[in-house]
Amino acid sequence: MAKSNKPIIWFPFAAGGTVIAFFIPVIVLLTFLAALGYVPTGLSYDSMRAFAGSGLGKLLIFGVIALSLWSSAHRLRCTCYDFGLRADKLVANVLYLAAGAGSIATAVFLLRI
Amino acid sequence: MSKPLVSAGPSQGGDSHKLGAGVAREPQPPPREGRMGGAGPLIREVPPTSWYFRHPRYLRYMAREITSLFVGAYCVLLVIALQSLAAGQASYEAFLLTLRSPTSIAFHVLALVAALYHAATWFNATQKAMPIQLGEEFVPGNLISGAHYVAWAALSIVILFLAGVF
Amino acid sequence: MKERLVQLEVLRYNPDTDTDAYFQHYEVVCQEEWVVLDALNKIKETIDPTLNYRWSCHMAVCGSCGMMINGDPKLSCHTFLRDYEGVIRVEPLTHFPVERDLVTAPDDFIEKLTRVKPYLIPKKPKPISEGEYRQTPAQLKRYHQFTLCINCMLCYAACPEYGLTPKFIGPAAISLAHRYNQDSRDGGRDERQEIIASKEGVWECTFVGACSEVCPAHVDPASALQQVKIASSIDWFKEHLLPGGGK
Ligand code: SF4
Numbered sequence: 001m002a003k004s005n006k007p008i009i010w011f012p013f014a015a016g017g018t019v020i021a022f023f024i025p026v027i028v029l030l031t032f033l034a035a036l037g038y039v040p041t042g043l044s045y046d047s048m049r050a051f052a053g054s055g056l057g058k059l060l061i062f063g064v065i066a067l068s069l070w071s072s073a074h075r076l077r078c079t080c081y082d083f084g085l086r087a088d089k090l091v092a093n094v095l096y097l098a099a100g101a102g103s104i105a106t107a108v109f110l111l112r113i
Numbered sequence: 114m115s116k117p118l119v120s121a122g123p124s125q126g127g128d129s130h131k132l133g134a135g136v137a138r139e140p141q142p143p144p145r146e147g148r149m150g151g152a153g154p155l156i157r158e159v160p161p162t163s164w165y166f167r168h169p170r171y172l173r174y175m176a177r178e179i180t181s182l183f184v185g186a187y188c189v190l191l192v193i194a195l196q197s198l199a200a201g202q203a204s205y206e207a208f209l210l211t212l213r214s215p216t217s218i219a220f221h222v223l224a225l226v227a228a229l230y231h232a233a234t235w236f237n238a239t240q241k242a243m244p245i246q247l248g249e250e251f252v253p254g255n256l257i258s259g260a261h262y263v264a265w266a267a268l269s270i271v272i273l274f275l276a277g278v279f
Numbered sequence: 280m281k282e283r284l285v286q287l288e289v290l291r292y293n294p295d296t297d298t299d300a301y302f303q304h305y306e307v308v309c310q311e312e313w314v315v316l317d318a319l320n321k322i323k324e325t326i327d328p329t330l331n332y333r334w335s336c337h338m339a340v341c342g343s344c345g346m347m348i349n350g351d352p353k354l355s356c357h358t359f360l361r362d363y364e365g366v367i368r369v370e371p372l373t374h375f376p377v378e379r380d381l382v383t384a385p386d387d388f389i390e391k392l393t394r395v396k397p398y399l400i401p402k403k404p405k406p407i408s409e410g411e412y413r414q415t416p417a418q419l420k421r422y423h424q425f426t427l428c429i430n431c432m433l434c435y436a437a438c439p440e441y442g443l444t445p446k447f448i449g450p451a452a453i454s455l456a457h458r459y460n461q462d463s464r465d466g467g468r469d470e471r472q473e474i475i476a477s478k479e480g481v482w483e484c485t486f487v488g489a490c491s492e493v494c495p496a497h498v499d500p501a502s503a504l505q506q507v508k509i510a511s512s513i514d515w516f517k518e519h520l521l522p523g524g525g526k
C-alpha cells in the first residue's frame with residue numbers, strides 16, 4: 001500500500017471549507033439585500049470597480065471564489081458517491097474541471113478590471 | 114427510523130400470554146425454496162441509494178453535504194457577477210436588476226440557509242480537527258469552536274460595515 | 280421492584296438451515312431497571328435456548344455485546360429497557376456478516392486492527408538495563424483518550440463509508456494507529472502512515488461523525504481521523520514540496 005496523493009485535493013477542500021464558513025454567509029447576505037432592492041453602497045458599480053481594481057481586492061475575490069468552488073466541487077463529488085452514483089472518476093473529473101474553469105474565468109474577469 | 118436490513122418474515126403472533134411467564138411466539142419458517150442446508154454467514158448489502166434513511170444522523174450528514182450544491186451554485190453566480198462587472202457599468206447594473214427576480218430571491222434564501230448550516234457544522238468541527246493541548250490539559254472544545262464563532266461574527270460585521278450596510 | 284412486559288423483535292438466522300434472516304417476536308417480563316442484554320438472557324433461559332448472541336462482562340468493558348437496537352449500534356449491556364417504548368427491535372451489527380442470530384463475524388475488523396501495527400515501535404532499541412521509558416502526565420494525556428477503545432465495532436456498524444466501501448480501514452483502527460503515533464515513546468509513525476494515509480485509509484472518511492456519536496467509550500474516532508487527515512496532508516506537502524522530502 002502506498003500513501004495516497006489525496007492531500008492535493010483535500011487540503012484545498014479544507015481551506016475552502018473554512019473560507020466558505022467565514023465569508024460566504026455574509027456575501028450571500030449582501031447580494032440578498034441587493035435582490036430585495038436595497039443595494040448596499042459597497043455593491044454599487046463604482047465601489048465594486050474600485051475594490052476589484054485593487055491588488056488586495058483581486059487577491060481576496062480570487063481566493064474566496066476559487067477555494068469555495070473547489071471545496072464545493074469536492075464535497076459534491078463525495079455526495080454523488082453517497083447518493084449511489086458509482087461513476088466516481090467521471091464525476092470527479094467533471095466537477096474538478098468545472099471548478100478549475102470557474103477559477104480561470106474569475107482570474108480572467110479580474111484582470112480585465 | 115431505521116428500516117430492516119434484511120427481508121424479514123412477518124412476526125407471527127401467538128395469542129395469549131400471562132404476566133410472569135415469557136411467551137415465545139412461533140417463528141415463521143424461513144423461505145427455503147429448493148434448498149437443503151443453509152447459506153453460511155449472511156451478508157447484508159447496504160442499500161447504496163437509500164442508506165441515509167436508516168438514521169436521522171445520516172440525514173443531518175447528507176444535509177451538510179448538500180449545502181455544497183447551493184454554495185457551489187452561488188459561487189457560479191459570483192463569477193457571473195464579476196463578468197458583468199468587468200463588462201462595464203451598464204451590464205453590471207443590468208445584473209443587479211436580474212438579482213431582483215423571484216427565482217433569485219428564492220435561491221438567495223436557500224443559499225443563505227446552506228451557507229449558515231455549512232458554517233455552523235464547520236465551526237463545530239474545528240474542536241475535533243484541531244484540539245489544542247496547553248501544558249497538561251486540553252483546551253475545552255467549545256472554547257475552540259466558540260472562538261471561531263466570535264471571529265466569524267466580528268468579520269461579518271466588519272464586512273457589512275465596509276459594504277455600507279450600516 | 281417494578282416489573283414490565285417487554286416485547287422484542289429479534290433477528291434470527293441459522294446458517295445451517297436458513298437462506299435468509301427473519302424477525303422473531305418475544306414477550307418477556309423484565310425488571311424496570313434491566314438492560315436489553317438482561318431481557319435476552321431471560322429469553323434464552325426461560326423461553327428459547329436456541330437464541331445466539333455474544334456477551335461477557337455485562338459492564339460495558341469487554342465490547343462483545345454490540346447490537347443494533349432500534350437501528351442504533353449499542354452495547355446491549357448498557358442500553359436500558361426503560362428508555363424504550365413499544366417493541367424493541369434487536370439486530371446484529373450492520374456491515375458485518377451474520378454468523379448466527381445476533382452473532383457477527385468480526386474477522387475484517389480484527390484484520391484491520393492488526394494491520395495498523397497497534398503496538399509501540401521504539402525509535403531505537405533500548406535494552407532493559409537502560410531502565411524504563413518515562414513519560415510526563417502531559418505526554419500521557421496527549422493520547423490517553425484513544426486508548427479507551429473496547430473493540431466493540433459499534434463505530435464500524437455506524438459508519439456508512441465502511442458499509443459502502445468495505446476496504447476502508449475504518450474508525451477504530453485508524454484511531455488506534457493515531458494513539459500510537461501520538462505516544463512520545465513511539466517511533467513507528469512512518470510505518471503506520473504507509474497504511475493509514477493510503478487510499479483505503481483515512482481518505483475514505485467523509486467525516487460523517489457517526490462513529491463518535493455511537494462510541495460507548497468516548498474515544499471520539501472522528502476527531503482522531505480529522506487529525507490524521509491534517510497531519511497526512513502536512514506530510515504530503517513536506518515530502519513533495521520541500522527539498523529532501525522534508526526529512
Ligand atoms: S472506537 Fe469506540 S465504537 Fe469504535 S470499536 Fe472502539 S470503543 Fe467501540
Ligand code: FES
Pocket residue numbers: 334335336337338339340341342343344345354355356357
Ligand atoms: S457485555 Fe461486555 S460490553 Fe456488554
